[in-house]
Amino acid sequence: MTEPSTLPIYRQIAEQIAEEIESGELPAEAPIASERELAEMFGISRMTARAAINILVQRGILVRRNRSRAYVAQPKFRFDLSSPGGLHEQLRKAGVRPGAKIIVAEKLPFDALEPKVVDALKLTPAEAVFHIVRLRTANDEPIAVEDSYFPERLFPDLLDFHLTDSIYGILKKYFSVEPAGSLQELEISLLDAEWAEIMEVPVDLPTLEIRRCAVTADNTPFEYAHDIYRGDRLIFTARTVGPDTLFPSQLRQSPPNP
Amino acid sequence: MTEPSTLPIYRQIAEQIAEEIESGELPAEAPIASERELAEMFGISRMTARAAINILVQRGILVRRNRSRAYVAQPKFRFDLSSPGGLHEQLRKAGVRPGAKIIVAEKLPFDALEPKVVDALKLTPAEAVFHIVRLRTANDEPIAVEDSYFPERLFPDLLDFHLTDSIYGILKKYFSVEPAGSLQELEISLLDAEWAEIMEVPVDLPTLEIRRCAVTADNTPFEYAHDIYRGDRLIFTARTVGPDTLFPSQLRQSPPNP
DNA sequence: AAGTGGTCTAGACCACCAT
């Protein structure tokens, strides 16, 4: 609308493809023409066609699979960080099939723990914790990794349960532990190589990182977690309490600015 | 560490430059060799050198200025969304010079308002509001835009004040209005062309969008704002109340899931 | 075997700005 003809060719082509997708002409999962085909169609070089596709991949409108051509991405999932019901529940309600793949499930001795885990869970010396890393999926598509720590004291045989189910469901059903609240720290970042491999997606993908500590009604911390969510597949919302607002008393467990 | 020699050349060079920056060899604001110089230094083509620089620009480690060469970026600013004191105050405390540039300062009649503004500010028909759009800067670098609405009823001659100062400071000093809390909705997104122009940065930059409504101690909403923060220049933290947690009662002003 | 994306080359022209 501003200066249509002065936009570089690769942006013009990206916009054109984006419009075909928005108009429904190209539905979700539809394959895009190959880079060489696009180049011939538009009378441009392959590198320029590739640049156009890259823009839409970065926006999350197209996805590349392996070394195959690009496809129209499914619409992004909505995830409300403040809503009752975690990711599993919200996906299910949206008609999406939630899943989980266990990457790590181990018991860690006290001495192997980072201080932040010890502090967050208020562990006493020699206490062991369970360390669980899960790849979360939606319709079999990886959307997040969860790196969680649970005190053995509270959940003695946690690793024997079926950990691909909702973990909060297990905690409630078998240990009668329910979250009364949590403190979360958010950070926008780009995916590093290590996590990219675990999540089976490209490096430098924009992500939302969340470090959180969940507590029960009697203010016992029962989970410390570091979650990484794909920014290209999820839209996040969160209701936060803003500046100058006091937190509910049961959550005021550490000084605001360490 | 995994497979050093099989990394593509442009990634190897990006890593090498990144290490020179982390080691302090290249300090903040140091200019990077030009694309043509890099190409010659490493015996590669200019397009490959350019790809290396682009990776670091996307990560926020390098910045491009106009059509000049790339420079080492200043460290990112930390911004705690839940801390007392807004962006202005936090920057000042960190030894950074906060600034603001007025993009729009106008009075809008009731009929020109979007429903979300009317609802958030609980306006009665025929009430006018002040609409202020400000470009926020840190050491003269653009870091955010704030698109805010204030009821005329509460702040009759707001536009006559010096709006490049802290607006909350003006509200407190001249109108005795102080925020008691706010509800915020967060969303990670990519910058569209319109806002990119206002912010004077490239399109598709990763950003954090916040829609918030601030209220006084007697639960009078006095500001509705839509903020966009650069994800490449800021690290955000927020203490959010997680699933299954009740908000402070004075903030429970609308149903959780509209 | 054919087609694909991932990477890389060695050029080119342009607009912009002060290195």
Next chain:
DNA sequence: TGGTGGTCTAGACCACTTC
């Protein structure tokens, strides 16, 4: 004016999948 980045070309080779 000379150097810069922004864009674009017309090829190429490779590893991988099967479009």
